[in-house]
Amino acid sequence: MSAKKWLRQWGLMFFICLSIVGIVNYVIDPQYIFKNYTIYRGQLDVRFSKVNYLKENNGIYNSYMMGSSRIGTTHPSSVEKYERNKKFYNFWIGGANLGDILVHLKYFIKEKYSIKTLYIQVGLQNMKSVSYDVRAHPEVLDNSLYIFYIKNLFSVFYDAVFLKLFPSENDINLIEMEINNGYFKFINRDLLIESNKGNYVHIEDSFKLNNKRSVHFTTKKDFGIILFELNKLCRKNNIKLITFVTPHNKVMMDSYVLEDYFEFLRVLSKYNSFYDFSGYNSVTTNNYNYYESSHYLPKVGELISARIFGDETIFIPKDFGFLVTNKNIEGYLDSKRSNISEYELKK
Numbered sequence: 001m002s003a004k005k006w007l008r009q010w011g012l013m014f015f016i017c018l019s020i021v022g023i024v025n026y027v028i029d030p031q032y033i034f035k036n037y038t039i040y041r042g043q044l045d046v047r048f049s050k051v052n053y054l055k056e057n058n059g060i061y062n063s064y065m066m067g068s069s070r071i072g073t074t075h076p077s078s079v080e081k082y083e084r085n086k087k088f089y090n091f092w093i094g095g096a097n098l099g100d101i102l103v104h105l106k107y108f109i110k111e112k113y114s115i116k117t118l119y120i121q122v123g124l125q126n127m128k129s130v131s132y133d134v135r136a137h138p139e140v141l142d143n144s145l146y147i148f149y150i151k152n153l154f155s156v157f158y159d160a161v162f163l164k165l166f167p168s169e170n171d172i173n174l175i176e177m178e179i180n181n182g183y184f185k186f187i188n189r190d191l192l193i194e195s196n197k198g199n200y201v202h203i204e205d206s207f208k209l210n211n212k213r214s215v216h217f218t219t220k221k222d223f224g225i226i227l228f229e230l231n232k233l234c235r236k237n238n239i240k241l242i243t244f245v246t247p248h249n250k251v252m253m254d255s256y257v258l259e260d261y262f263e264f265l266r267v268l269s270k271y272n273s274f275y276d277f278s279g280y281n282s283v284t285t286n287n288y289n290y291y292e293s294s295h296y297l298p299k300v301g302e303l304i305s306a307r308i309f310g311d312e313t314i315f316i317p318k319d320f321g322f323l324v325t326n327k328n329i330e331g332y333l334d335s336k337r338s339n340i341s342e343y344e345l346k347k
Contacts, residue, residue, distance in 0.1 A: 030160035032124035051137035067121030074301030092184035217260035282317035
């Protein structure tokens with residue numbers, strides 16, 4: 001066989017394979033990129049789908065909830081009932097840190113979105129990373145939308161295609177997101193919890209992890225810079241900023257070096273007041289408040305908003321949620337040290 005014929009045959013095979021990949025990605029749309037949906041299930045590109053949806057529907061909303069997937073289980077109505085004449089969209093994105101929040105806020109402002117209130121969840125993952133994710137919607141980063149489509153059209157997504165074609169009823173981490181409000185549900189975990197209310201925490205392996213305090217606050221300088229810019233943008237654009245720190249489950253809390261954690265809270269207090277739900281308290285030490293060691297149940301999101309907005313009609317544990325300012329931070333940290341020492345002695 002001549003070299004030219006060999007090259008033609010391999011070129012034809014490559015073209016056929018590439019065409020098949022493109023057709024599969026477009027028809028099945030495993031990453032939810034090419035078509036409009038109301039319900040998103042399985043593996044999805046949240047950064048793309050939410051920005052794409054808001055490009056056409058941002059006029060419906062005038063306030064936003066932002067943070068990682070941990071705030072994603074909180075329905076916007078949990079906040080809307082306290083903020084009159086506000087229509088919130090839950091703009092959670094997986095693994096989001098303050099860098100992600102800032103870059104999207106800049107985009108929203110540039111596109112002239114109405115933003116009256118910004119309800120931000122600050123997770124302790126910011127102690128080790130505050131850089132925005134380069135997978136953001138291309139227009140957020142001023143990149144080409146066409147290149148993004150081409151890249152996704154001809155990429156191979158084995159797991160996502162399989163999950164879209166054959167959704168597993170046994171996939172414990174299967175999620176479903178309603179695009180018109182942004183929040184998501186753990187479909188199978190909700191069923192498991194409902195059917196095994198007294199037993200599911202014993203089934204979940206993540207609650208059994210024995211973490212060591214190894215995570216340091218390595219982003220202090222950049223964290224401060226982003227906080228400064230975030231507050232500056234909110235003041236300049238007359239945006240009400242509400243900030244709170246994630247109530248991480250006790251298992252996750254066990255991974256943070258305590259003095260670094262205290263310094264993280266101290267730096268945060270220098271730029272704005274915030275509600276702190278982190279640490280070891282009645283909620284975070286009770287595994288029944290969590291799906292697993294990373295995500296809390298929707299009822300916890302309701303407790304958070306009730307504390308922030310002073311709702312006395314809802315029972316909230318006294319040790320869950322404290323308003324922290326640059327004036328009370330040192331006294332607050334002293335009490336937190338005592339609280340953690342008592343917790344560790346009991347443990």
